[in-house]
Amino acid sequence: MTDLVGPYQLAQLIGRGGMGEVWLALDTRNDREVAIKLLARQALTDPELQERFRRECKLAGQIRHPHILPVWDFSVEGRPYIVMPFIEDGTDLATILNKGPIEPERAVNIVRQVASALDAAHRKGLRHRDVKPSNIMVEPDGDEEQVLLFDWGIAQPIDTSGASPVTRLDQLVGTPAYIAPERLGDKVTPDHRADVYSLAVVLFECLAGCKPFDGEDMAVLTAQVLRDPPPLPDHLPVALRDVVAKGLAKNPDDRWQSAAEMGAAARNALASPSTSPLPAPLLNLSPSHRPPSPGPASNGPRIAATGLAGMSLALLLLVLNVVDATTFWILLPLLALGGSLVALGVWGPRRPAHVRPDDPTINPGGFPPIGP
Known part of the structure; x- marks a missing residue:
């Protein structure tokens, strides 16, 4: 790769991602350091990534705001690039x-x-x-x-026309x-x-x-x-x-x-002042004043996790192109419901309760005496 892109002399690679590379470069026209982002070589054969990068150049140049990194220059010809200020201490x-x-x-x-x-x-x-x-x-x-x-x-652009975004069915941007x-x-x-x-x-x-x-x-x-x-x-x-x-x-x-x-x-x-209630300490309470042990624990999380696994399977089938989008939306609730029902049948709605040895409800002391 030549170290000159347009009027910019590449000096040092700063970072690399799935879409492009960011370099420290010298602007030979204005004699200043800049950060230049250019499309990575391995992505040049991907028309979608090229289009996405070109859109970045155009859209970023439209916005002027103190909390948006400004665009100084860009090109969509040849090897696309976008030029921004180099933030040395950022x-x-x-x-x-x-x-x-x-x-x-x-x-x-x-x-x-x-x-x-x-x-x-x-x-x-x-x-x-x-x-x-x-x-x-x-x-x-x-x-x-x-x-x-x-x-x-x-x-x-925020889509109000129903036009398709630049993406693929199997690639979520x-x-x-x-x-x-x-x-x-x-x-x-x-x-x-x-x-x-x-x-x-x-x-x-x-x-x-x-x-x-x-x-x-x-x-x-x-x-x-x-x-x-x-x-x-x-x-x-x-x-x-x-x-x-x-x-x-x-x-x-x-x-x-x-x-x-x-x-x-x-x-x-x-x-706003915090209104979080502080839990009352339980260690200083006598056994007769401690709250009773909780009841049977719900198997809801287990059941939900199994339903989640069913939905994950549906998503996997969509990503692998085993099913199309229409079939996916049919499979999604079916696999989620099926997994949940199987889990309910295996584990039941609740787990057995764990009772503390000092729980006063274990031995409440019988009935009160009758008579004087």
Whole structure:
């Protein structure tokens, strides 16, 4: 590969992903360092990836916002590239989160700035479709942090015409852990609120140090549709946990209706006093005052997990092109219901209860004496 792309002299490879490469380069016309993203050589034979990259160049050039990494130049001729400022002291949020969760105040500050950037794009009728920590740059700015959203390579106009997006039946565009549930089906046309869901996943990850759903792609995609996210740590303000929970709602109508709305709610949640009830200590209670042992435990989670496995099988058959999309939507409920019924028949609705030896309900002391 020549080290000259257009007027840009490539100097050092900064990063590489499935879609392209990012290089530190010298702009020979203006004598300045830039970051240039170009389509990876192995992807040049893929027309879909080429089209996606060209769309990034055009869409990113339309947006001007303080929290969106600006586009200085781009070309869709020959080897496509997009030129952006080189942020020497910036760190992507994914690298920051590799060290664990961050303080709620910092997390909310980052998310509010990304929300502002998304709102600017949404007002232009564009959605990002790949909001995630590795696409968020955090740059020191005095006592504050400047946050920049970038990589619009799979951005897409909000579709109100019914036109097909640039994707394949067996290739879902985006990163599974951050994909909104409505993007996995065909009953709801995804809109800007899919980005709101992804931003809520980012906020969850900032606060918890992990994603709501993680693991193999197929398991994550299935969980996005069927499972509720795990609770955030109890030490976080209740109001902030509620903000994240609403952002992760499966139904877009139950979600925050704009990124800015979620950002403002997160900021207000930090000012709200925590109302988390503190559990009463049980160790100092005498046996007669301890609560009785819980009743039989439900087998609901086991049954649900088996139904989830059935749905995973349906998704796998779709990805492997064993079934088409129409058959998939028929198989999905059938396999889920079938798995749940099998589990119910094997385990029953409840497991036997575990009783403490000091439970006062074991020996309540007989009947009270009769008479004086």
